[in-house]
Amino acid sequence: MPTRLAALGAAVLFAVAGCSSPADESATIVTPPSPAEDLAELPAASAGGACILWDYDFIEQNLGVRFAVAAADQVDDTSTCVVQTLSAPWPDLALSVVETTKANATIFLDTRMPEKATKLTGLGKAGYRMNTKASGEHGPTVEIGWLSEAKQLQTLRFTFAKDATAADVKDMNAKLLELAKALSTTNG
Known part of the structure; x- marks a missing residue:
């Protein structure tokens, strides 16, 4: 688009x-x-990359936000997708997937989990969540990263518009975790 x-x-x-x-x-x-x-409206999957893993209806059902524009990229074994609304640059939602890794849960938490993140349970082999404050022109962000059962590194990041409240961020923490669980890959 x-x-x-x-x-x-x-x-x-x-x-x-x-x-x-x-x-x-x-x-x-x-x-x-x-x-x-x-x-x-072109389907999100038409952008390619990690966008093939979702569509706008699926995202809206999980997050309550309607996106309409998607862009994707693929570099080596890492695939990405970013979706936005037509009306403003934020909110946006980004997904990245590293096709395969040799990392185990310990290595993932030691090397991939950001310093200020908190450990998550119940998502893949290991996971984390990190909330950051508003910066520049955008509002706060919620990021969830995990090592899937299929040994993929997956990351979801929701960036709010500048006017987001603390209650919005708290609500998105739960919604983004549910979306991550729905996207998490398994061995079979």
């Missing part, structure tokens, strides 16, 4: 900047046929 919007924006710029001659003072401005909100 962002690529299509960028291409549309570039077409508008080319139409305004490059299609009129110096003698032609009345340049034609090209406008999109409808606002971005009216464009058809």
Whole structure:
């Protein structure tokens, strides 16, 4: 979706900047046929990467937030996905998955768990949760990372808009844990 919007924006710029001659003072401005909100919503999975593991309805059912734009990347054995709303840069939700690791629970907790995180039980072989305060233009974040039963490193990170309250963060801790459990891979 962002690529299509960028291409549309570039077409508008080319139409305004490059299609009129110096003698032609009345340049034609090209406008999109409808606002971005009216464009058809592409499935999150169409972005590829880790986005193939979820869809907007699944996320909304688990978190209560409706996202509409997805972007993904794949570098070596790490796949990522970020989803956002159309109306603002936050909230957003990111998922990263490392396809396989030789780490066990002890190594995961010793090397992958951030210093200020708390250990989680009941999620994969080992897990953690970390809440961070608002920073820059965005609100607080809730991050959950875990070593799945299928020996994958998985991380979910929800970033709030600036106006999020402490109650919003507390509520998201429970919701994000349930989403992590639904996404956690098993051996079979």
